[in-house]
Amino acid sequence: MSATLDIDRIGYSSEVFEDFLKSRSEPDWIMDARRTAYAKYEELLGEELDPEEFKRVDLRIFNAAKFRPSEAASNADSIQTLLANETEYGGQIAHVDGHSGTATLADSIAEQGVLFGDLQTLLTENRETLEPYFLQQAVRPDADRFAAWHAAFWTSGTLLYVPKGVTVDLPLHSLIAHTNDGVADFGHTLIIVEDEARATLLEETTSADSDASGLHVGCVELIVGKHANLRYVQLQNWNQKTWHFAHQGGNVDSEGSLQWTVVGLGSKLSHIHQDVNLNGRAATAEVNGVTFASNRQKISYYTQQHHRQQGTHSDLLYKEVLRDDSRVIWRGMIKVDPAAQQTDGYQRSDALMLSRDARCDSIPGLEIEADDVRCTHGATTGRVDEEQIFYAQSRGISEKEAMHMIVEGFFQQVYDRIPIEVVRETLSRTVQGKLGIEATASV
């Protein structure tokens, strides 16, 4: 098998890695961690991908050789953002083609010991505090080929560190953008909210040029301390020529809570592992997913809710709308360890099909090793109900407008769970845009 392995097609060779290292100026400990990760990556490249997983996520036309980390930063001015100007932020940062721009952070927040900004700089300056978290807890570099690839090549990233007991009231904003054709970025997001601390981070991904192809091999790590609260949103809005692979993990300690919203609108193909680990007693996680696929997009989410301690609670709701020839895959797993008695786990995925050529695979699953638990799961796939359309039409609403209202209503049930108004409004507007409502309005 490895004799015929075409490394340049499926990943990056050691020459590419050595070139990449030369372009970085980083302390030895970071460089060493990269080398260790690359060794793991090389090993994993030689192994076959999980056939179960990658029979649905088809990588046959993926060609890694077409994408390389970009040497120079691009201008961020032309980039359209959905969230950056919609509300008041406590701090903002943008990464363009894998290069971090300057971060802003309100003095009142910085004074409380909050760290926010470019991951590489802050890791270097705060090694003692941050090293134990970075790629150690929520996501492991050896998880699979893509995690190792990211750990070896991470290019830029957002770091948010909130010390014990500190509440950051204003949300923070992070933008990950592509501008040039053929760019590969390995953006990382690391958020640590210490015990009794609270924060909100809204992150979005975007492509400045709808025609430029791109590759994002990302990683999100969310660490929520005891009695702490984190609200994190990632709005994925790449163009439809971007490949997106990511491992995203959230660890929640005792009585901490994580409210996590993922939105998948863009990309050519995305394949995301989203894991929540309820590591402390009575930890809770609420996961919201909004996916709207069109054309030939393929959007795949593998979610896991892992209950590791007693009295933990998780609640996941994904809503997917599929149009044209698109394909959506959702594979959800609730895992309950033997120690995790009195847990409450819920997962549900609902798909609404707007075309006969779209395809949705929803695969819920449970792995329960404790006996005193309440776990429920479900998945539905349906089409727009003709009777709903007729009912709306009988009130003077056109068929198309009725269809759009029904789609928005379908998503509304997940918007209702998102605790941040600006996100709800932005999503609703963006979905309307994708439905083409704005286009009609401008005629």
Added chain:
Amino acid sequence: MSSLLKITDLHVSVADTPILKGVNLEIRQGEIHALMGPNGSGKSTLAYALAGHPNYSVTSGTIEIDGVNITELEADERARLGMFLAFQYPVVIPGVKVADFIRHAISNIRNPDRKEGEGLVGMREFRKEIKSRMEELGMDVEFARRYLNDGFSGGEKKRMEILQMAMLQPKFAILDETDSGLDSDAVRVVSEGLAKLSGPEMGVLIITHHERLLEFNPPQYTHVMLGGRIVETGDASLAHDLHANGYAAIRERHPEAAADNAQAEAAAV
């Protein structure tokens, strides 16, 4: 001049099965008509066909409003011309708020040329209007924020139909068993609501099995449907007679239609 809804020799099929076999009916704005008839006689079929349900195909005959043939129009185009159907079984639309739904609806009815995405009626005036209409119908204003018919009781759904009628102010309203399945309080609310709304500007076709709705809204005409035809037309006393004595005499007088109806009922079981 008051508008006229004119139904001429209407034949309607559902899934290639003929159901209506030549219905003639004229309703003027300001008039109240009762439509009665045993189960399976085709009352709901007539209501759906008038509203423009795509599964109810008109195989011959015409539906006109003021001489304009609307038989080929989509349901939303008919609504914009003043047609309204209060559904026997109102539809649930999850995630769509009552207020948003009605605001879109009235924007289209009041500005029939409106395209999707174009301006809606002003928020402020809309709020005021829906609030006062809801109060008139004894509805909790909270309902405007709920999702359309989602989790509503039977009575709440029927009231929601009347609220929509009040907001849309149609020229012609068809009420398909709006009083069925309701407790007597709810029947009274719906009956009074309709009585307040109907007037010289509205022609009403009430499909009902009960007397209460007609007590509050006495019909000038009562039509009896049997086997997909209107076999008799009379005044309010005909409705009383049917309530008191049932359809046996009607069946006897119209054996052919009665046979058709028996067939339809048997097929429906």
